[in-house]
Amino acid sequence: MKRKQNNCSIGGRIHQYLSLIALIISVSVISLYQSQANADDFETTITNAKGQTVYFNAWGGSPAINQYIAWVGQRMADEYDITLTHVKLSATSDAVSRILAEKTSGKLTGGSVDLIWINGENFAAMKSYGLLQSDDWAYHLPSFIYTDADLLPGIKTDFGIPTDGQEAPWGRAQLVFGYDTAYVNTPPRSADQLAQWIIANPGRFSYPKPPDFTGVSFLKQILLETSPNPHMFLEPADQTDQNMALATLWKWLDQTHPYMRKAGRHFPANYTAMIQMLGDGELAIAFAFNPTEFSNGIAQGILPNTIRSYVHDSGTLGNVHFVAIPFNANSTAAAKVVANFLLSPEAQLHKANSDIWGDPTVLAMHKLPPDTQYAFAALPKGVATLNEGDLGKTLPEFHPSWVSVIEQQWAKRYIGQ
Amino acid sequence: MSIRAVILVLCLAPTTAGLIGALVPATGWFAPLGRSDFSIQPVMMFFDQPGIWSSIWLSGFTAITATLLSYVLAMFLLASIYRNGRSGVLFRLISPLLSVPHITVAVGFLFLLQPSGWLIRLLSPWLTGWDRPPDLYIIPDDLGIGLIIALTAKELPFLMLMGLSALSQMKVNDTLDQASSLGYGTYSAWLYTVQPQLSGRMRLAVLIVLIFSVSVVDMALVLAPSVPSPLAPRILEWFRDADLDFQFIAAVGAVAQLFLSLLCCVIWLLCGRMMHRLIRVLIYHGLRPRVPAWVSQSIKLAVFFVALLPCFLSVLGLMSVTIWGFADIWRFPAPLPDEWGFRAWISSADNMIVAGTNSLIIGLASSCLAVCLVIIWLEQTASRRQSTIESWLYIPLLVPQASFLFGLQIVLIWLRLDGLYITLIWVHMLFVLPYVMLSLSGSWRQFDQRYTELSATLGSSQMKQFFRVKLPILLTPIMTAFAIGFAVSCALYLPTIFASNGRMITLTTEAVTLATSASRQALGVASFLQMILPLFVFLCCDAIIRLRLKPFRYFRH
Numbered sequence A: 001m002k003r004k005q006n007n008c009s010i011g012g013r014i015h016q017y018l019s020l021i022a023l024i025i026s027v028s029v030i031s032l033y034q035s036q037a038n039a040d041d042f043e044t045t046i047t048n049a050k051g052q053t054v055y056f057n058a059w060g061g062s063p064a065i066n067q068y069i070a071w072v073g074q075r076m077a078d079e080y081d082i083t084l085t086h087v088k089l090s091a092t093s094d095a096v097s098r099i100l101a102e103k104t105s106g107k108l109t110g111g112s113v114d115l116i117w118i119n120g121e122n123f124a125a126m127k128s129y130g131l132l133q134s135d136d137w138a139y140h141l142p143s144f145i146y147t148d149a150d151l152l153p154g155i156k157t158d159f160g161i162p163t164d165g166q167e168a169p170w171g172r173a174q175l176v177f178g179y180d181t182a183y184v185n186t187p188p189r190s191a192d193q194l195a196q197w198i199i200a201n202p203g204r205f206s207y208p209k210p211p212d213f214t215g216v217s218f219l220k221q222i223l224l225e226t227s228p229n230p231h232m233f234l235e236p237a238d239q240t241d242q243n244m245a246l247a248t249l250w251k252w253l254d255q256t257h258p259y260m261r262k263a264g265r266h267f268p269a270n271y272t273a274m275i276q277m278l279g280d281g282e283l284a285i286a287f288a289f290n291p292t293e294f295s296n297g298i299a300q301g302i303l304p305n306t307i308r309s310y311v312h313d314s315g316t317l318g319n320v321h322f323v324a325i326p327f328n329a330n331s332t333a334a335a336k337v338v339a340n341f342l343l344s345p346e347a348q349l350h351k352a353n354s355d356i357w358g359d360p361t362v363l364a365m366h367k368l369p370p371d372t373q374y375a376f377a378a379l380p381k382g383v384a385t386l387n388e389g390d391l392g393k394t395l396p397e398f399h400p401s402w403v404s405v406i407e408q409q410w411a412k413r414y415i416g417q
Numbered sequence B: 001m002s003i004r005a006v007i008l009v010l011c012l013a014p015t016t017a018g019l020i021g022a023l024v025p026a027t028g029w030f031a032p033l034g035r036s037d038f039s040i041q042p043v044m045m046f047f048d049q050p051g052i053w054s055s056i057w058l059s060g061f062t063a064i065t066a067t068l069l070s071y072v073l074a075m076f077l078l079a080s081i082y083r084n085g086r087s088g089v090l091f092r093l094i095s096p097l098l099s100v101p102h103i104t105v106a107v108g109f110l111f112l113l114q115p116s117g118w119l120i121r122l123l124s125p126w127l128t129g130w131d132r133p134p135d136l137y138i139i140p141d142d143l144g145i146g147l148i149i150a151l152t153a154k155e156l157p158f159l160m161l162m163g164l165s166a167l168s169q170m171k172v173n174d175t176l177d178q179a180s181s182l183g184y185g186t187y188s189a190w191l192y193t194v195q196p197q198l199s200g201r202m203r204l205a206v207l208i209v210l211i212f213s214v215s216v217v218d219m220a221l222v223l224a225p226s227v228p229s230p231l232a233p234r235i236l237e238w239f240r241d242a243d244l245d246f247q248f249i250a251a252v253g254a255v256a257q258l259f260l261s262l263l264c265c266v267i268w269l270l271c272g273r274m275m276h277r278l279i280r281v282l283i284y285h286g287l288r289p290r291v292p293a294w295v296s297q298s299i300k301l302a303v304f305f306v307a308l309l310p311c312f313l314s315v316l317g318l319m320s321v322t323i324w325g326f327a328d329i330w331r332f333p334a335p336l337p338d339e340w341g342f343r344a345w346i347s348s349a350d351n352m353i354v355a356g357t358n359s360l361i362i363g364l365a366s367s368c369l370a371v372c373l374v375i376i377w378l379e380q381t382a383s384r385r386q387s388t389i390e391s392w393l394y395i396p397l398l399v400p401q402a403s404f405l406f407g408l409q410i411v412l413i414w415l416r417l418d419g420l421y422i423t424l425i426w427v428h429m430l431f432v433l434p435y436v437m438l439s440l441s442g443s444w445r446q447f448d449q450r451y452t453e454l455s456a457t458l459g460s461s462q463m464k465q466f467f468r469v470k471l472p473i474l475l476t477p478i479m480t481a482f483a484i485g486f487a488v489s490c491a492l493y494l495p496t497i498f499a500s501n502g503r504m505i506t507l508t509t510e511a512v513t514l515a516t517s518a519s520r521q522a523l524g525v526a527s528f529l530q531m532i533l534p535l536f537v538f539l540c541c542d543a544i545i546r547l548r549l550k551p552f553r554y555f556r557h
Helices: A002-049 A063-080 A092-104 A120-128 A142-146 A191-200 A213-226 A230-234 A242-259 A271-280 A293-299 A332-343 A345-352 A370-377 A401-414 B002-026 B041-048 B052-081 B087-094 B102-113 B118-123 B145-167 B172-181 B186-215 B218-223 B231-240 B246-285 B293-325 B343-347 B349-380 B388-392 B401-414 B421-446 B449-457 B462-473 B475-491 B494-499 B507-515 B520-555
Strands: A053-059 A083-089 A115-118 A167-174 A176-180 A285-288 A307-310 A316-324 B327-329
Touching (some): A002 A332, A053 A063, A053 A092, A053 A332, A063 A083, A063 A332, A063 A345, A063 B343, A083 A092, A083 B507, A092 A115, A092 B231, A092 B401, A115 A120, A120 A316, A142 A332, A167 A332, A176 A271, A176 A293, A191 A213, A191 A242, A213 A230, A213 A242, A213 A271, A213 A285, A213 A316, A213 A401, A242 A401, A271 A285, A271 A293, A293 A307, A316 A332, A332 A345, A345 A370, B002 B246, B002 B388, B002 B401, B002 B421, B041 B052, B041 B246, B052 B145, B052 B186, B052 B231, B052 B246, B052 B293, B102 B118, B102 B145, B102 B218, B102 B293, B102 B507, B102 B520, B118 B293, B145 B186, B145 B293, B145 B421, B172 B186, B186 B231, B186 B246, B186 B421, B218 B507, B231 B246, B231 B401, B246 B401, B293 B327, B327 B520, B343 B349, B349 B421, B349 B507, B349 B520, B401 B494, B421 B475, B449 B462, B462 B475, B494 B507
Parallel strands (some): A053 A083
Antiparallel strands (some): A115 A316, A167 A316, A176 A285, A176 A307
């Protein structure tokens, strides 16, 4: 019995192994087949995309980014016979409200936007109003295999909202400060030190006026550093006492506003205007959502070469930005081809070059071929760019519901006073 | 009548449709967002916006002050120089400003007057001791004074042009001769005899200026304070908010702007009536203020100075814009760029070619269309006086832009007309046509019918009378109207972004996008082209007129 049992168990084990192997083979065959099918699907997409025009709605305030998009357009025309038209927005929500107007008037196909550069609040709004292609197209892009959501969770959750594949990752951002060594000896490395520095150096600090994205991000950074319980900002805003949650921010601002540029009564319109003020010497400290921003500024002659960058000791806010396709896009196939190219190692490498744009990649190095990894490592780095290691910790983004709470409360307190 | 009806429909249908499109969401009904019940909620939310009263006050204050300033200065200038025939010289000096788009003037003011601007660069550090931009409350300032001066710089030449055209239809010199023979001085004679006639003829032009100033967005974005902004840029900001609830607030804002414009007009007209009363009292008493010659001379000089200051500042501003276009690197406080170059031109060439071509095509097409329609209209109206129906053509200028453009956008999308070249030309035409009408109707109605009658007696057909006699004689005013129409089209910002669905870029949309970004160089390039393009069209028109008049030069005196 025992032997038989053994036999049986051995036979059973072999059977188990066999079935496991079979399972593995079948899974890999299926997945192979699927990826083959995906690739085939995408071949079809590429064929369908031929001759189409993609209206890419993307913020157009930065010459470096505009030039990068123009380069992408050239590549699309050469390789895929796709015409890429960059519709330069002064605010992404322009395009959002336009797509809304299209839905309003029943224009369910042939919309004016094919691809939109988006993340956070705008994505949350578009997703909840059903203004996006709702299948998980982004996960099926061939270039998506080079990403690793375990390493960078931000590519599948955008400000706490699951992307569900409705947007394809494009780039990565982290809040980085820049200071002019001509006026600042040791940069303040925390919210408290920054407040002290502002009070000691009146008129030399400001931030973009909310609802500007970078301005709100700065307020979030201050909140994360001053709040006794920063974890609550990861949850929807209506689950906590908002007045209590934001109290430390208002205290910080009430303290520092009188010592800011123009006594905190006028603010730069956006971060590019703020960077320009840093270049003029009107401000001595500024910040941006791109680690290579300050090196770029020096290269373009906007900033003097006395500018260096730094981050706060406790880490700074970081997030991922995406491209999405509206529900009524006219050239869906071509838009997917563009999104795939934007995510490809070639385009990501070009984008990460600080001579071009300097936007960090969303790809995972270990998933790339060795020569591409080497190319990323060999990218030129400006004098004012921190090493990957010096960038410190990335603090998680707030739940998007906080944005409007912060904006509205800020407006109530500081507009028309 | 039927052709005129078609023209009226062309001009009024979009405005009406757009207004309805804004009024309906203001009452809370916006089916696509799942709101199909009427409520007062949006109105409450609108008045709940922080600093809303400051915004409304700022809009009204800057608009009325700028209009008053440009009107008074224009009248003073005309009174000072019209009689001795030098108005032409002065006008030729400031008329180039007419063709420069509003946003370009605003950018010039910004580049000149902000703390890191050219003026302070020129004076630092040798005079001011500043080696960094000072923390001063200039541009943007709390009261919107920068905006007021910039608006004045733009509107003063326009009101002068309108004034000159109105004066040419009056017997000014005879009237003034009579008044001065009765012992009235230059200004009192003007005030008692010319001004009462002139103010009636100027009313429409002044109201257009007033309403434009209430609803100006592009200049306000650059020059006005932002905490809070005036009402018009805030409406745009609400329209653009990612939180779609703000659509309702924006719609209420659009309606509020309509009321604010009405209120400003009423205030203006009431004050005008009071002035009229006052002048009548003065006339009744025959008041002839006797001032020594040196006083009146110095008043005259002071007025000249104040009137020309905004124009002078804008010229300096435009110079600094041009310099920025060719500055690769220009650090503070260097008075001139550290490195000159064409970097911005090279990097933005593709865009600028597209934007410039669009501006050119849309401008030429819409002003051609407008001139043709206006000529048809004027030919169809037999009477020498302006009819009531004709004043309806000015409605697109008398309704604040933001109040009807959002609604119009929805209607255009619904009709599948959005983003087409033809739509953009049509919408531009709405704004171009009234200006063309303003500029052309005076000369057209003054045309001496005896010329065509004479050619009729020589046996020419109606067509021949029109094309061979009337058009050539009226070539100068036609070309002037065309050039003005082109300049108006070039400067349009809100109509372009709403009607083109944001897809089509023009030099103006590029300039506004760049105005808040870091690259002063790229903005310099866009603004430089914006200056050059209308000026080029002006010069072309001028050349055509000269060429045409060349055979007759011996007949002129």
